[in-house]
Amino acid sequence: MSAPLLQLDGVHTHIGAYHILHGVDLQVARGELTVLLGRNGAGKTTTLRTIMGLWPASSGAIRFDGAEIGALSTPEIAHRGIAYVPENMGIFGDLTVRENMLLAARGAKRVEDIDTACLDRVFGLFPALKRFWQHPAGLLSGGQKQMLAVARAIIEPRQLLLIDEPSKGLAPAIIQNMIAAFRELKQTDTTILLVEQNFNFARQLGDKVAVMDGGRIVHAGTMADLAGDEGLQQRLLGLSLAAHQ
Incomplete structure (x- = not known):
């Protein structure tokens, strides 16, 4: 297997007095769409912003295409080929x-x-x-x-897109249009890390999935495995993907 395009090892992030990320370990495979799931407040947006250098990591390593980027400024990170679409x-x-x-x-x-x-x-x-x-x-x-x-x-x-909740607040018909557009975008071998709360959206697009809770990654695997295991969905997310189709 090829090395991941993006890898986070033991990443901690503090925002003021608040300790938000507690040792995040995450891999994003080259050419795939990885979905970051989790309840509100789990640390998903903070993870994207930390990767982008908007909130610097307190400790840990962030590697992109084999190079350490944790100490770089946001413009320098963007220049490496990473784009961020905030919520x-x-x-x-x-x-x-x-x-x-x-x-x-x-x-x-x-x-x-x-x-x-x-x-x-x-x-x-x-x-x-x-x-x-x-x-x-x-x-x-x-x-x-x-x-x-x-x-x-x-x-x-761009080598990597970081996208935060693209379906939030959109009508169902528009969400389907977005799904179709993302499917076409995936055919270009663009690597995507996507934060999403719409589980049907996530299920249709994700190759891999990572689930966050309490500022940590508590599960990582294929989206197909998570989508096919209602017990795992209930344990990790407190709901069933089938209820959101």
């Missing part, structure tokens, strides 16, 4: 969709400088963005804003 999406509502995309394409000074193949791929995944290209992003629907947030993350080649 609040991070788009600029006063700017147009076009302007949001241009800001995300760091190597471009004009839209014409954006790689045509990348832009075509974005429009293929999210056709609504092409329709609303000149519209202020703040006027988009919740689903369209989420599409824009993901599109900003992939407008340049």
Whole structure:
């Protein structure tokens, strides 16, 4: 087996006086979608933010593509090929969709400088963005804003996407559109670490799964194994995935 693209070993994170992550051990396989599950407050978002350097780890090691990145700044981590889509999406509502995309394409000074193949791929995944290209992003629907947030993350080649609850607050029909887009994105061999509370969404997309509780990883394995074991679901998550289909 090849080495994981991302590996966390014994990662602790403190935020002020609060000890949030208590020795997280996590591996994200290259070219796969790993889902990070857990109850509210388990430490999932903190894990993503720690990987991205937004909240520095107090101790432990974070390795990306074989190199230690735990001491790097967020811009340096992004430059290595990691993109982060936060739960609040991070788009600029006063700017147009076009302007949001241009800001995300760091190597471009004009839209014409954006790689045509990348832009075509974005429009293929999210056709609504092409329709609303000149519209202020703040006027988009919740689903369209989420599409824009993901599109900003992939407008340049990335090795790893960190995505926090992309289906939160979306209507069921829009969630299905997002699932279809993520399936297409998976075909490009993009590696994804996804935090998600919608278990049907997670079940349909995940290759691997890690479950957090109390700031630690308490289970890691394949999504197929977790989806097929209701007893394990009840023990780890307090619910059944079947109830969320």
